[in-house]
Amino acid sequence: MVLLGHRATVLRVSMILCRISAVSRTLARYGRWSQWGDGLLHRALSFSSSRCHDSGSAQGLYRDTVLLPQTEFPMKLTGQKLLDREIEIQQKCGFADLYSWQRARKAKKEFCLHDGPPYANGDPHVGHALNKILKDICNRFEMLKGRQVHYIPGWDCHGLPIELKALREMGTTGLSPLQIRHKAREFAEKAIARQKAAFQRWGVMADWDQCYYTFDGAYEAAQLKVFQEMHSKGIIYQDYKPVFWSPSSRTALAEAELEYNPEHVSRAIYATFPLTTLPPKIASEKGLEGVSVLVWTTQPWTIPASQAVCYMPNAQYSVVKRADNSQLLLVATKCTASMAALLGTELESVCTMIGSQLEGGICKHPLLPDKEVPLLLANHKTMAKGTGLVHTAPAHGMEDYSVALHFNLSVECVVDEDGKFTEQAGSELQNLPVMTEGNDKVISMLKECEALVKEEQCVHSYPYDWRTKQPVVIRPSKQWFINTASLKDRAKEALQKVRVLPESARGSLLAMLDSRTYWCISRQRSWGVPIPVFYHKETGEALIDKHTVSHIVNLFKDKGSDCWWELPIETLLPPEVLKKSKAGPVTDYIRGQDVLDIWFDSGASWAAVLQESDPRADAYVEGKDQIGGWFQSSLFTSVAVRNKAPYKSLVVHGFAVSEKGEKMSKSVGNVVDPDVVINGGKEPSTPPYGADALRWWVAESNIFSEVQIGPNALNSARDNISKLRGTLKFLLGNLRGFDPRVQAVDPKQMHYIDQYMLHLLRKFSIKVTDAYAEFDAGRVIRTIQAFITRDLSSFYFSIIKDRLYCDVEDSLGRRSCQTALEEILDGVTRAIAPILPHLAEEVYLHAPGHDQDETLFKSGWIKSSSVWRRPGLEEAVEGACAIRDSFLSSIPGKHAAQYDLTIAIEPGLLFELMEFLQEEPTSTSSQLAELMMAARVNLTSELPRDLPPDVLLKHGTFLINLEGGVIREDSAYSIAVVPTSAARCPRCRRYTSESADCLCPRCQTVISQAH
Structure with a gap:
């Protein structure tokens, strides 16, 4: 009533001022403005100033009549208030129950994103944040779209790093496998708890009480079923062949467990193998009896195991004579000039021949006088470095082993499990580590027998154990293998039906498949899933078939894999199983001690986690390191068992790196801790950004390349969210008192500019939806920012403020505008929701048009309508905008x-x-x-x-x-x-009044209707 009375007074004063203004203009025209007029105006203004909040301006009279934005939604949230608000939103809006809620609802379609299990050996890091938040953005979008999301988080729990950390705490001597396993499980469980808590704080949607763990008995049982099926098909087999062997871990490694050190330094040598039987071409030349084959190697320690020297059949070779000592050497013709420069002497060509003419030549081993070394052709050698002739040690090289298979050479291993020379290498070398003292001793022995021609330092890429960061060797061992060569063509065919993002990653996937001929899956460790095999005590023959494995599967399902060590062998191999397997008495057998490679562990996750009705995930989303890891192991196991890929789409993202693009390292001091990002650190330079800022960083990044993180990126995320909050606050403030359920204007009755904005909103929603569907959250953010900056802030908001603030509160024009604003608020809020769930739910708590206890994530996706697209509407407004641009550019x-x-x-x-x-x-x-x-x-x-x-x-x-x-x-x-020529209205400030002291006709009407 006070306000109405005030407005009535304002109206009366306004009318007086208008009449005075009109009188003053008339009197002034005739020169009759008098002291009376001045006094009347003075008394009127004095009266108004005593009744207004703003005593210094006539505009203050009307401040309370202007409908300015009002909302309790804060413009900024910083520090502890921000953190408290995010936690409050998670609790109030049911983040913890959202996954279970959407699983219980009816949905026409399901979306399955299978979680590649992170390794349970440490604290959560920004790599986890990048991966988990990307997945959550995808899942939340699909859920909002009405699909039932299937997402079960998991952890990869076995493996050497966890075992080594357990051993570090317990010591390494006298421990049983069960003692090691119990400590390793305890370590993994603690790491899982820390990681899980972080993932929940980041707002990742899942049922965190129903996760999968590779050390669970049910998971291990499903894994062994895959193993059994692959074994029954002959895809898994046992063999004695060269493998990557880590002396520092004392176990075989798969290719995916290697890191290549590009700065590895080797003592490379050029050594001679004297020809004892000349090839016919050389024998036909006079005076060439003392020719030696010159070989080059970066691994001198392999010389004692040399069985042959390989040449390329189509390359040209020359016998050259050294000018300094007349020594005759056989080298590739292309290498002659570089060899002359290296040796510091001229090399005179004596005769030339093609490689195939070297057939039949035999050399004497430089260190083993009684051993003959034949010249053999091999197409895998190149002349990029060396002499074009390479000594071949089948036990210590993958390509060398292929030569041995072709020519039936013996595979003699001279290195033990500790990476030391065995007795077979000779008494001078026995027990020396091959990569250090053993290497030095071989070079010294070659020098003593005058077979060493040249030594040089060679910096090259060399495989290291990815866990211990120590060099590996290649040595033969009796291991269990997957014949990936037999799966390769089927895997490639299956991959052609898979959508790969980015498409460029497909080439890397195919190249990885091509480079892998077999996969060693056995490990000589304790912490893992035991390979369910029994060995005959006398013959060493393996006992493994569907009967033995099925029995072990059931035991693992009930008791877990610890029972492999806990139960007596009579329980693991009972009489009824022995009978079905047609095996002898149980006393003839011992259980195997090897465990499965953890890549087989995680690669079989599709069988343990995905639903049996269609165990294919809609998407696998992981970092690019999984091209040779989980993506590949999952593909091989699935193709082997079911002849199809376990995924319909692969999303391959880059790594999180420092702001300078460097790999994060504690020693360098550039590690970014996601907990510090969210909660702040001890330094002023590390303020609390909150979970949504971390999520914005993930979404805004170009995930298909390396993703940089640091103060600049995080400050940018915070500032962008702040700008977004400003837009949302404007929208909320102008919707105060508006209920779209009863006050919304029919689209056909709305102002054309408002209809046009709904048309733009529909186009915006389509772009956002398409970007989310293509896993491109960065494009979502760019689309949102463009819509807010160009279409809203710079265009629509600047146009509608007069109508919003100064029209009658429930006028058609204002309600039309509010109808559009409410749709825009709803659309923008839902568009940001998968990326910024905390902010989206906070906005939804303040937004009109829904029940108070309703949450955004339970209410669906953007509700754009084709009704918003009216013929001629777009052309009318955009035609007017073209004219508007001409108008504004002219002033x-x-x-x-x-x-x-x-x-x-x-x-x-x-x-x-x-x-x-x-x-x-x-x-x-x-x-x-x-x-x-x-x-x-x-x-x-x-x-x-x-x-x-x-x-x-x-x-x-x-x-x-x-x-x-x-x-x-x-x-x-x-x-x-x-x-x-019009004057500025003191209320709306538009130039539509008769005079500066007079309200414009529109404002007079508004004021008159207010009381």
Whole structure:
């Protein structure tokens, strides 16, 4: 009542001021303004100042009549308030129960994202954040779209790093496998608890009480079923062949467990193998009896195991004579010049031949005088480095082993499990570590027997154990293998049906498949899933078949894999199983001690986790290191068992690196801890950013390359969220008191500019939806920012403020605007929700139009409608915008509201479209005037002839394209811009009043209706 009384007083004062103003103009015109007039005006203004909040300005009279934005939604949240608010949102909006809720609801389609299990050996890091948040963005989008999300988080729990950390705490001597396993499990469980808590704090949606762990008995049982099926098909087999062997871990390694050190330094040598039987071509030449084959190797320690020297059949070779000592050497012709420079002497070519003419040659082993070494052809050698001739040690090289198979050479291993020479290498070398003292001793022995021609330092890429960071060797061992060569073609065929993002990663996947001929899956450790095999005590023959494995599967399902060591062998291999397997008494057998490679552990996860109805995930989302890891192991196991890939899509993202693009390292001091990112650190330079800022960083990044993180990226994320909050606050503030359920305006009755914004909102929602569907959250953010900056802040918001603030509260125009704003708020909030769930739910708590206990994530995706696309609407508004651009560019740096605008368009489509926006010839309040933001707009078919001298003229054209190009018209228009003669209204501040002290007609109407 007080406010109404105040407004009535304001209205009366306003009318007095208007009458005084009119009288003053009349009296002034006749020179009759008197002291009486001055006094009347003074008394009126004195009265108004005593009744207004702003005593210094007439505009203060109307402040309370203007509908300014009001909302309790805070513009900024920082520090502890931000952290408390995020936790409050998680609790209030049911983050913990959301996954279970959506699993229980009815849905037509399911979306399955299978979680590649992170390793349970440490604290959560930004690599985890990048991966888990990416997955969560995808899952939340799919859930909002109405799909039932299947996402079960998991952990990879076995393996050497965990075992080594357990051993470090317990010591390494006298421990049983069970003691090691119990300590390793304890360590893994603690790491899982820390990681799980972090993932929940990041807002990752899942049922955190129903995760999968590779050390669970049910998981291990499912894994062994896959093992058994592959074994029964002959894809898994036992063999004695070279493998990557880690002396520092005392176990075999698979290719995926190697790291290649590009800075490894080797003592490379050039050594001679004297020819004892000359090839026919060389024998036919006179005086060439003392020829030696010159070989080059970066691994001198392999010389004692040499069985052959290989050449390329189509390359050209030369016998050359050294000018300094007349020594005759056989080398590839292409290498002659480089060898001469290396040896510091001229090399005279004595004779040449092609490689195939070297067949039949035999050398004497430089260190083993009684051993003959044949010359053999092999196509895998190159002349990029060396002499074109390479000594071949089948036990210590993968390609060398292939030569041995082809020519039936013996595979003699001279290195033990500790990486030391065995007795077979000779008494001088026995027990020396091959990579250090053993290497030195071999070089020394070659020098003593005058077989060493040259030694040099060679920096090259060399495989290291990815866990111990120590070099590996290649040595033969009796291991269990997967014959990947037999699966390769089927795997490639299956991969062709898989969508790969980015597509460039497909080439890397195929190249990895090509490079792998077999996969060693046995490990000589305790912490893992035991290979369910029994060995005959006398013959060493393996006992493994569907009967033995099925029995072990059931035991593991009930008791877990510890029972392999806990139970007596009579329980593991009972009489009924022995009978089915047609095996002898149980006393003839011992259980195997090897465990499965953890890549087989995790690679079989599709069988243990995915639903049996269709055990194919819609997507696997992991880092690029999984191209040779989990992506590949999953593909091989699935193709072997089911002849199809376990995934429909692969999303391959880059690594998280420092702001300088460097790999994160504690020693360098550039590690970014996600806990410090969220909660802040001890230094002022590490403020708390909250979980949403971390999520924004993930979403905004180009995930298909290396993803940089640091203060700049995090500050940018915080600032961008702050700008977004400002837009959301504006929207919320202008929707105060508006209930779209009862006050929304029918789209057909809305102002055209409001309808147009709904049309833009629909286009925006389509772009956002497409970007999310393509796993491109970065494009989502760019689309959101462009919509807010270009379409809302710079365009729509600047146009509608007058209508929002100054029109009658429940007028059609204002409600029309609020209807559009509510749809925009809803659309933008849902668009950001998968990325910023905390902010989205916070906005939803303040937004109108829904029940108080309803949450955004339970209410679906953006509700755009085809009704928002009306024929001619887009062309009408965009035609007006083209004219608006011409108008605004003609008055650079000046206020559009201070000008009258005349628009001249010849009769035609464009004129008819402009009439949608302004039916009358001249108006200060039409939709066209609002859009132009001018004082007055005149719409005419031609410019008037009596334009004032200060007029600004401009001409332009606009192409109208209707009905998909069926109707096209290039329409010309002209504009004339002149300063307005109207005064500025003290309430709305538009130049539409008769005088500066008088309300404009619109504001007078509003004030009069207010009481």
